[in-house]
Ligand SMILES: *[C@@H]1O[C@H](CO)[C@@H](O)[C@H](O)[C@H]1NC(C)=O
Ligand SMILES: *[C@@H]1O[C@H](CO)[C@@H](O)[C@H](O)[C@H]1NC(C)=O
Ligand SMILES: *[C@@H]1O[C@H](CO)[C@@H](O)[C@H](O)[C@H]1NC(C)=O
Ligand SMILES: *[C@@H]1O[C@H](CO)[C@@H](O)[C@H](O)[C@H]1NC(C)=O
C-alpha cells in the first residue's frame with residue numbers, strides 16, 4: 103500500500119521543478135526551416151482502409167439505460183452529404199433484428215434535413231439541438247477497423263529514432279464514423295516486449311465500460327502478439343483521438359484521429375480533420391522516465407505539428423540527425439471556410455495556437471458544440487480539443503501557422519519552431535515571411551469559461567454529495583503526486599472492472615476509488631472538487647473518462663463549499679479542464695453511466711507519477727454480455743500467461 107502521511111515543504115518542490123530551467127540553460131540548440139520534402143509520415147484520407155460489415159449482435163446495447171432505449175427502424179443514409187471532405191462509403195443498412203433492441207431513436211421525419219456547407223446544424227432526422235445524451239441516431243451502420251501497434255524507426259522532424267506507431271505512422275490512421283454508428287476496432291499488439299491498451303478519448307462508453315481501454319482499470323493489457331477487439335457505439339459526435347493508455351506509450355507516438363461526424367454550430371466548406379500539436383523528444387519517453395521522476399521533467403528537443411517538423415541537422419555530427427524533416431502544410435482556396443479539429447497531445451506542454459493573418463471561429467470544446475466565438479488565438483491544454491473554422495479571407499500568400507508553445511508552462515528546446523504553413527498557392531515552396539501579432543500569455547489553464555457556452559444548454563441537477571480531495575505530493579526516492587495522501591497505482595493483472603465482475607466490493611487504497619451510486623431518483627448528480635495544495639505552482643489538465651463533466655468551479659485560491667461560487671447554470675461542459683495552480687476545479691456529472699472511470703492529469707509524466715483516481719459508479723449495474731465478458735477475461739488470461747516472461751516490469755502508476 104502506498105499511503106503517505108507527510109509531504110515535503112514547498113521549497114523542495116520548487117527546487118525540484120526549477121531543475122527544468124537548469125537543464126534548459128545547459129543546451130544551446132539552433133533551429134532551421136528547410137523546404138526539403140520527404141515522405142510525410144502520415145496517411146492520406148484516401149488510403150484509409152476501413153470496411154463495413156454486418157456486425158455480430160452488439161451486446162453493449164443491452165446495458166443502455168431505459169430512458170434512451172427504443173425501437174430500431176432501418177436507417178437510410180444520404181452518404182454524399184454527411185461528411186464533406188472525407189471519402190464516403192456505400193453503407194449497407196441493417197435490420198432491427200440484426201442489431202437487437204436497446205439503441206435509441208427519435209423519429210422526426212418531417213424535419214429531415216441535408217447536412218451541407220450551408221446547413222451544418224442539420225443531421226437527417228436529428229440536429230444540433232438534439233440532446234445526444236439521451237438520443238442517438240439509428241444509422242444501423244457498423245464500421246470495422248484494424249490497428250497494428252508497431253515499433254517503427256521514423257524521423258518525424260529529421261531526427262531518426264524508434265517510435266511507437268499505429269500502422270507505421272504518427273499520427274496513426276484516422277478512424278471516422280457517423281454519430282450513432284457502431285465501431286468494431288481490432289487492435290493487434292506487435293510490440294516485442296511491452297503490453298498495450300487503447301483508449302477512445304472522451305467517448306462515454308455508455309453500457310460498454312469494459313472497452314474504455316485503461317490497463318488496470320477496465321482491462322488487463324494486451325500481451326505482446328495478442329489482439330483485442332473493442333466494440334462500442336458512437337453516441338456522441340465531434341473531434342477526438344485514440345491513444346495508448348499504457349504507461350508513457352502515447353508520448354512515443356501511439357495516437358491517432360477519431361472523428362465522429364455530426365452537426366455543427368456554424369457552417370464550413372471543408373473538413374481538414376484533426377490537427378495534432380505535440381512536443382517531441384529525440385529519445386523514447388521511457389528512457390527519460392527515471393530522470394523525469396527523480397530530477398524533474400526534462401526540456402524536450404522540440405515539437406511536431408500533425409506529426410511533422412524540421413529539426414536543424416546542418417551542424418550536427420549525430421548520425422541520427424538525418425535531416426529532411428518537413429513542415430506541416432495545407433493549401434487554402436480563397437473564400438472557403440475550413441474546419442480544423444485542433445488537439446493538444448503533448449507529453450507536457452500548453453499551446454496558444456494561431457494562424458498569422460487569420461481569425462479562428464471556435465465551434466466546439468472537446469465533444470460539445472458551443473455557441474461560436476471569434477478569436478485570433480486559442481489556449482489549449484493536453485487532451486483538450488477545439489473545433490475551429492478558419493476562413494481563407496486573407497491576401498493570397500504564405501502564412502505561418504503557430505502552435506504557440508507557452509514557455510511559462512513548461513520548457514522546450516525549440517519552442518519557437520513549432521510551426522506549419524498555410525498556402526494559398528499550392529506551387530509555392532517559400533517560407534512565409536509573416537509575423538504574428540499574438541502575445542503568448544502565461545495562462546497555463548483554460549480559455550475564459552465565459553467563452554465556452556454549450557449550444558445545448560444544460561443545468562446541473564440535484565446533488566447532495568460533494569466529494570472534496572486534495573492534491574499534494576511525496577518525494578521519497580522519486581516524486582509522486584498524491585490525492586488525499588495516496589498515489590494512484592494500478593495492478594495491470596487486477597483491473598477494477600474484473601473485481602466488480604467478481605463481486606468484490608473492496609479495492610486497494612492505491613486504486614484511489616471514489617464511490618458513486620445513484621441512491622435517490624431525484625438526486626442523480628455528483629459533485630467532485632479537487633484542490634491543489636501541493637504548493638508546486640503547476641496547472642493540471644484533468645481528464646475524466648465515461649462522462650462529460652460540467653465545469654462548475656475553477657479558480658485560484660482555496661475552496662470553501664460555503665462561500666466559493668459554483669455555477670450550475672449551463673456551465674462549460676467537456677472532458678478535460680484545468681485545475682489551476684494553487685486553486686481548485688469543481689465538476690459535476692450525472693450518475694447515468696455505470697462503470698469504472700479513471701480521472702487523471704493529462705500531463706503524461708504526472709499520470710505516471712500517480713495523479714489520478716477512479717470513480718466506481720453504480721458497480722452493481724455494470725454488466726457485460728457473455729461474449730464481451732469472455733473477451734474481457736481472455737485478455738487477462740493471456741496477460742497472466744505472459745507476465746512470468748516479462749522483461750520490463752511496471753515502474754509507474756500503469757496509466
Ligand atoms: C541551421 O544550423 C546552421 C548551423 O548552426 C545555421 O548556420 C543555419 O542558419 C541554421 N538554419 C536555420 C534555418 O536556422
Ligand atoms: C493497419 O494495418 C493493417 C495491417 O498491418 C491493415 O490490415 C489495416 O487495414 C490498417 N488499418 C488502417 C486503418 O489503415
Ligand atoms: C428518419 O426518420 C424516418 C421516419 O421514422 C425514417 O424512415 C428514416 O429512415 C429516418 N432517416 C434517417 C437518416 O435516420
Ligand atoms: C523498439 O526497438 C528498439 C530497437 O530494436 C528497442 O531498443 C526497443 O526496446 C523497442 N521498443 C519496444 C517498445 O518494443
Ligand SMILES: *[C@@H]1O[C@H](CO)[C@@H](O)[C@H](O)[C@H]1NC(C)=O
Pocket residue numbers: 295296297349386388389750751752753
Ligand atoms: C516498454 O519498452 C521500453 C522500450 O523497450 C522499455 O524501456 C520500458 O521499460 C518498457 N516498459 C514497460 C512497462 O513495459
Ligand SMILES: *[C@@H]1O[C@H](CO)[C@@H](O)[C@H](O)[C@H]1NC(C)=O
Pocket residue numbers: 144145146147273274275276359374375376377378408432442
Ligand atoms: C493530420 O494527420 C491526420 C492523420 O494522417 C489526418 O487525418 C489529418 O487530416 C491531418 N490534419 C490536417 C489538418 O491536415
Ligand SMILES: *[C@@H]1O[C@H](CO)[C@@H](O)[C@H](O)[C@H]1NC(C)=O
Pocket residue numbers: 459460461476478
Ligand atoms: C479578426 O477579428 C477581429 C475582431 O472581430 C477583427 O477586428 C479583425 O479584422 C479580424 N481579422 C481578420 C484577419 O479577419
Ligand SMILES: *[C@@H]1O[C@H](CO)[C@@H](O)[C@H](O)[C@H]1NC(C)=O
Pocket residue numbers: 569570571572586616
Ligand atoms: C479526502 O480527505 C478529506 C479530508 O480528510 C475528507 O474530508 C474526504 O472525505 C476525503 N475524500 C475521500 C473521497 O475519501
Ligand SMILES: *[C@@H]1O[C@H](CO)[C@@H](O)[C@H](O)[C@H]1NC(C)=O
Pocket residue numbers: 593594595596
Ligand atoms: C496484482 O494482481 C494479481 C492478480 O490478482 C496478484 O496475483 C498480484 O499479487 C498483484 N500484484 C501486486 C503487486 O499486488
Ligand SMILES: *[C@@H]1O[C@H](CO)[C@@H](O)[C@H](O)[C@H]1NC(C)=O
Pocket residue numbers: 603604605
Ligand atoms: C456475482 O453476483 C451475482 C448476483 O448475485 C451472481 O449472479 C454472480 O454469479 C456472481 N459472480 C461471481 C463471479 O461470483
Ligand SMILES: *[C@@H]1O[C@H](CO)[C@@H](O)[C@H](O)[C@H]1NC(C)=O
Pocket residue numbers: 563564623624625626
Ligand atoms: C430535485 O429535487 C426536488 C426535491 O426533492 C424534486 O422536486 C425535483 O424534481 C428534483 N429535480 C430533478 C431535476 O430531479
Ligand SMILES: [Cu+2]
Pocket residue numbers: 641642643703704705708709713
Ligand atoms: Cu498534472
